[in-house]
Amino acid sequence: MSTKKFMYLNRRAPYGTVYALESLEVVLIAAAFDQDVSLAFMDDGVYQLVEGQNTDGIGMKNFSKTFHALGDYDINQFFVSAESLTERGLSADDLMPLVWEDEDDDWAEKPSVKVVSNVELSKLMSEQDVCLSF
Amino acid sequence: MLHTVNKSSFERNSLQSCLNAIDDSSVILLIEDGVISAANNANSSMLAELATQGRVFALQGDIDARGISSKVADNIKLVDYAGFVDLVVEHGTAVSWV
Amino acid sequence: MADILGAEVDEEGFLVDLKDWTKEIAVEMAKGDDIELSEEHWDVINFLRDYFEEYQIAPAVRVLTKAIGKQFGKEKGNSKYLYSLFPYGPGKQGCRFAGLPKPTGCI
Numbered sequence: 357m358s359t360k361k362f363m364y365l366n367r368r369a370p371y372g373t374v375y376a377l378e379s380l381e382v383v384l385i386a387a388a389f390d391q392d393v394s395l396a397f398m399d400d401g402v403y404q405l406v407e408g409q410n411t412d413g414i415g416m417k418n419f420s421k422t423f424h425a426l427g428d429y430d431i432n433q434f435f436v437s438a439e440s441l442t443e444r445g446l447s448a449d450d451l452m453p454l455v456w457e458d459e460d461d462d463w464a465e466k467p468s469v470k471v472v473s474n475v476e477l478s479k480l481m482s483e484q485d486v487c488l489s490f
Numbered sequence: 491m492l493h494t495v496n497k498s499s500f501e502r503n504s505l506q507s508c509l510n511a512i513d514d515s516s517v518i519l520l521i522e523d524g525v526i527s528a529a530n531n532a533n534s535s536m537l538a539e540l541a542t543q544g545r546v547f548a549l550q551g552d553i554d555a556r557g558i559s560s561k562v563a564d565n566i567k568l569v570d571y572a573g574f575v576d577l578v579v580e581h582g583t584a585v586s587w588v
Numbered sequence: 589m590a591d592i593l594g595a596e597v598d599e600e601g602f603l604v605d606l607k608d609w610t611k612e613i614a615v616e617m618a619k620g621d622d623i624e625l626s627e628e629h630w631d632v633i634n635f636l637r638d639y640f641e642e643y644q645i646a647p648a649v650r651v652l653t654k655a656i657g658k659q660f661g662k663e664k665g666n667s668k669y670l671y672s673l674f675p676y677g678p679g680k681q682g683c684r685f686a687g688l689p690k691p692t693g694c695i
Binding site: 371400409 | 496497498500501522523524526529530532550551552554555556557558559561570
Binding site for chain 1: 642643644645647648651654655
């Protein structure tokens, strides 16, 4: 099977609707198929990566923790819209410091999250074989 | 009256519709994705004005779930579920802007 | 509904509520599969529970084997070793004993 480029485009805030969790579940299933996977976050989707989420008060699963596991699934390209962050009074410092271990570089920890402009994001989208929206 | 808004104002116009429709004695409670507006009230001068009058509330659990407690505007009052019930009792008829 | 030591399980024997889990339940589940839990079993079960606590998911088998090898020694970081402990699959059977939901993407 040839490798294809898959991008998961996340545009919804977590918890209020089921889109964010559904996206993550599909990403985890797809991770088993050894494809080139990237995740994009724009609009309210940027809230999925905000650090310090605590769901004790609403009785739902805090799936923000699961993003920390994705490096071990070879998913280490998280692109976040700079414009969407700015519109919401957020910056890169408000996001979880997700990392992956580079096997080819003595397991050095490297950052997975990259803040990019919407222009760069649309260029990345055009380079994909498949773009899945949530 | 009590008005609840459960959608992000970046995604739907529920909050704006609510703001256009409420009278001077009404209060607003932001819940679920509606709490995103509590962290962005600079985007709506009318919401900010109501907040200074002490008429905007937000549900603490939904704020914490989204990790935005440090971003909430000072004059928005945070309530838990018991506080939600108190608001319903105090303000009578509740309208949901879904 | 079926139960194990009073804790409700689904049709595949997974705990319905992971808060119900106790070591005794794990022992009882293993007994049902003709397995006596050894220290090596417990290493994997405890690893699975810690992993779930941290990431809110059960690890995929390749992630599990890699992590077990890293933590408990290279000779244990392979699926042959893990299947010797859990003949019905370290993901499926191990997660069941550990009180976790069935792993995502596991058939």
